Amino acid sequence: MDQAVGSAGSTPLVAMHAIVKTFGDLVANDCVDLDIREGETHALLGENGAGKSTLVKILYGLLQPTSGRILWRGAPVSLPDPKAARRLGIGMVFQHFSLFDAMTVAENIALALDDARAVNDVADRVVEVSRSYGLPLEPGREVWTLSVGERQRIEIVRCLMQNPRLLVLDEPTSVLTPQETGVLFETLGRIRAEGRSILYISHKLEEVRTLCERATILRHGKVIAACDPRTQTAAALARMMVGADVGAARKAAGALDGPVRLAVRGLSLPAPDDHGVALREVRLEVRAGEILGVAGVAGNGQGELFNALSGETPAPDAAAVVMDGVEVGRAGPNARRALGGAFVPEERLGHGTAPGMTLTDNAILTGHATHGLVRRGFIDRAAAQAFVDRIVAAFDVRKGARDPAARTLSGGNLQKFVVGREMLGDPGVLVVAQPTWGVDAGAAQIIRQALVDRALAGGAVVVISQDLDELFEIADRICVMFNGALSAPAPADGLSREAVGLLMGGHGESNARETQPCAS
Amino acid sequence: MRLVIARRQDVPGWLKLVSPLYAIALTLLSGAAMFAALGVSPTTGLYTYFVSPLTDAWALQEVAVKATPLVLIAVGLSLCYLSDNWNIGAEGQLVIGAVFGAAVAVATHGAPNGPWVLPAMIVAGMVGGALFAMIPAILKTRFQANEILTSLMLVYVAELLLDWLVRGPWRDPHGFNFPQTVMFEPEAQMTRLMDVGRLNISAPLALLVVAVAAILLARTLKGFEIRVVGEAPRAARFAGWDPRTLTWTVFAISGALAGLAGVVEASGTLGQLQPNISPGYGFTAIIVAFLGRLNPIGCLAAAIFLAVTFIGGENAQIALRLPLDVTRVFQGMLLFYILACDAVIAFRFTIVRGDASGATA
Known part of the structure; x- marks a missing residue:
């Protein structure tokens, strides 16, 4: 199956095989398999502590697996650091942004690029990229003046400027308003239309059902199921994530005439x-x-x-x-x-x-x-x-x-x-x-x-x-x-x-x- | 290949306690190497430094005399450091305490006076030290000035003030122009405990301070507050405590204890004011506080250990003709090794092969 690079078809873009990661006695990832095909939007679902972040950090070169292999287009690769991951074409948008508040948008992006470029060139590219993906950004604005949604755009544009094949998004909507979420989803649509793959990490089931065509579900560090979320109900996904039925809290009686x-x-x-x-x-x-x-x-x-x-x-x-x-x-x-x-x-x-x-x-x-x-x-x-x-x-x-x-x-x-x-x-x-x-x-x-x-x-x-x-x-x-x-x-x-x-x-x-x- | 430094999640308590012992062992090893380099037999050198001070009654008294100011200051500094207040200026607070105490002694010199003089000196010295320590405390809470810098710089202010006093207004007119005050009257000197030697009532006083501070930290809500403010300042505010008030409190307490140490030096050890009343007790006490794990009882043990190095240094100067600076080298190495041992215990250092696929199962 180990076909040469670039041969499309059944070879996934990236495949993680039998990934194990332990921290002391804690097994964060227990023999996890994950493969992402070219051009697909793949959801990684799981509760907090299920091992999602550990897995993507390994994929982005931030952590080294205790054992296991990573294949990029069928060829084994090693990812000693994020730079190596970026060279392959993996971009990541973190849940918590790493931006310098006192610097401008363009300066922040220029800092993060692997090749040294003048801030002015970067600013032009920022405008270009942000326009083509529907992510309005002013390169000259200082970061502290921006809303959380705008800060996230910086991170996304920063990734897109590297022309990634795979974009990893860690709980991107947890900080957004419903309207900002709508804008983000439009952008993701355009990214997908260009044939890029997306790994979407979330525990919001409705989003996953609207956005993703495949989902891998983690619980306690193990893969519990892989499915097409569009064919599942939210309740079924929740059951797989939690391992039990989740009941809704009883609502307080509506009598609001107390002191x-x-x-x-x-x-x-x-x-x-x-x-x-x-x-x-x-x-x-x-x-x-x-x-x-x-x-x-x-x-x-x-x-x-x-x-x-x-x-x-x-x-x-x-x-x-x-x-x-x-x-x-x-x-x-x-x-x-x-x-x-x-x-x-x-x-x-x-x-x-x-x-x-x-x-x-x-x-x-x-x-x-x-x-x-x-x-x-x-x-x-x-x-x-x-x-x-x-x-x-x-x-x-x-x-x-x-x-x-x-x-x-x-x-x-x-x-x-x-x-x-x-x-x-x-x-x-x-x-x-x-x-x-x-x-x-x-x-x-x-x-x-x-x-x-x-x-x-x-x-x-x-x-x-x-x-x-x-x-x-x-x-x-x-x-x-x-x-x-x-x-x-x-x-x-x-x-x-x-x-x-x-x-x-x-x-x-x-x-x-x-x-x-x-x-x- | 790269070095990975990760904080260990759960460090066993006993490891934190043995860390100073590792530090002492490493200091002794390095000391042996240093003696060898200086052309002194390491065994003779180490014996002179660390054993000879414990071999006769006079030297043992001197160990107590040196340990007393060290433990007084270190206990106060521990309260500061536990609550994330970095008072580095205990030396200056000691000097001002000595000056305030001596002011009482000088003012009452030659006049008939009673047993109230010594208590008055002690109170004056503690008030003086506390007031002087309040300067960096207020600068910190009012202007966010870094207390490490301000408290350290105020040491030089205090030392110059003392220098001016003993060369100017307070100089003993019959002292052959030496820069020193009159010898204090007996009522203005710490009561000696033995017929021979300088051991005086300040030593049991220091033990009392240790006991009170130990109970304060271990059992009272105030001690708990001190620890919480240092550990998690926002949680302390959430618990209803004002970190500013606590900053003033711990600076005042540590200043008062350093001031008390100053009175002890002036009226117990020397019996007068001189330009150099302290061989750096205020700075050495920082080492004592860390060696003692910021715990009052630990400070007591650490103060005795460092007092031994002071006496050993004097012995070595006489017997082995080694410079007194060797003592400072020992103290510096000790602090260095404590911090290094603490780092090794708190963090895990591992060298990782950069190639992840090399670890394939």
């Missing part, structure tokens, strides 16, 4: 730094029994809103934030916790937990204010340990050692621990940012159910999330954050995704201002 437990009244805050977002006249009210969803593309002030709600950034005016009738705008996190507030930040490692410290220490981190873990300044270790045991039991946190460091837990288990830590005190007001980001489907289900249960038990819950599916699944009302302002919340039933998508892109912003958000 207001959390209110934000005209909160404005200056941007914390050059790249931060100022909050502009934010208003919201959350009643007992309600889940309010805050949608929005990353970087539109959600982080600043979270800090203002948790008390990490105090408001200029005490009346700006009211919890259960108490004005807490100027109070810090612990005063708000004492009033029944609980907060789950977006970043698990480094914000929600101290990565190098044990679970017991991390239980004390926020439990010291509310769970009686401290007496007269002295820490009660036994009480803290018991608190951890209760979290672990209630939220099914899987851990290897008795009291491991936070960073050794998987994303899903650590998130269950953080959510459990905040929920065990039955908080009256719960603010959660990206509750299931990078979390496996099983853990995500437990977490969403816990949020719904909290609301059913009379809590007021705010969920800040970029995942629209999640918000439509659990939220009673949804509002959108754009450029530091919050749109008027609308009931999730009857709200269209298109309407939310427009708000996420900033259209209808003035409209939202006129209608005075949250006039309930």
